[in-house]
Amino acid sequence: MLKAIVIDDELFAREELIEQLNEIGHIEVIAECGNAIDGLKQINQLKPDVVFLDIQMPKITGMDLISMLDPDTMPNVVFVTAYDEFAVKAFEDNAFDYLLKPIEPCRLKKTVKRLLAAGTKQDLSPIAQTKIELIPCSGHNRILLLPAQDLEVASIQASGVQLLTKTETACTQLTLKVLEEKTPLIRCHRQFLINPHFIREIKLHDNGTSDIVTQSGHIAQVSRRYLKEIKERLGIQH
Incomplete structure (x- = not known):
């Protein structure tokens, strides 16, 4: 059983994703956060196996959050985004998993299966920002x-x-x-x-x-x- 945190500023989107994950099984959602600041705190405290991370959030975006995490202790990340051609291409070029909103159950099942089979941690450095403002x-x-x-x-x-x-x-x-x-x-x-x-x-x-x-x-x-x-x-x- 993998432990997960869901970070999304949209309450409905969080609830829907958590409900789908509960139906699929194999992943326990141990926390949910409505912004990246709370998300950073929960990641550091709870040390999840995976984070489902919304990209478009106010003030501190999902990409900002990635840059704030210590690479040595960073969990696997599944990006959640409304369709953005450039963002999706960046994820695909670096073999990162992503989910497009609204999330399709069959696509989520593939993601969960991939997470369960993953043997190594992601290297998120190609898309992490080099400076934090x-x-x-x-x-x-x-x-x-x-x-x-x-x-x-x-x-x-x-x-x-x-x-x-x-x-x-x-x-x-x-x-x-x-x-x-x-x-x-x-x-x-x-x-x-x-x-x-x-x-x-x-x-x-x-x-x-x-x-x-x-x-x-x-x-x-x-x-x-x-x-x-x-x-x-x-x-x-x-």
Whole structure:
């Protein structure tokens, strides 16, 4: 039995797909989400085998969501879309499975059969975006979309990955690895990323440790491993 999450902003479309999957069997729908931000959280928490993902969603699209997932832990994805000639061609060229709305039961049965027989994970890198412009954050009964260019520090905290900008403190479901690869942030410590554009000062301590202070006064730890690289990047010789 495969575990699945259905992500679609249309309630009727979600309910119809879940009903069809229940009738076919072999797949247990463990969660349903009406937007990509909730979907990202549920994928990271529940770690499904497969995600049925709508492409056309407001704010954060299905393609945006693909780019936010860690390739090392990414589930298989079945794309769900109203007919789009270019999107469908991209899926076919890269051998990705897709379902056209309205979903035909016989087509869905073929997809389920293919999923049950799949022995390897998909490589979604050919269609994943190389940069993320907006970072979804949640907490305190609100959802934020922070521009990636505004991020000053990212760090691993007890509550998850914490992001700091000049005016905001928020948590995201994105991993440091994804943030490092797809935003302006660079690694300065195993648990910290820093935006080099916002570095105001590097404090060198007597015990060999260092801290970076940003223009807004945020502090990020710097490990010896990354100090030399950061100095070179800033044109500091010593």
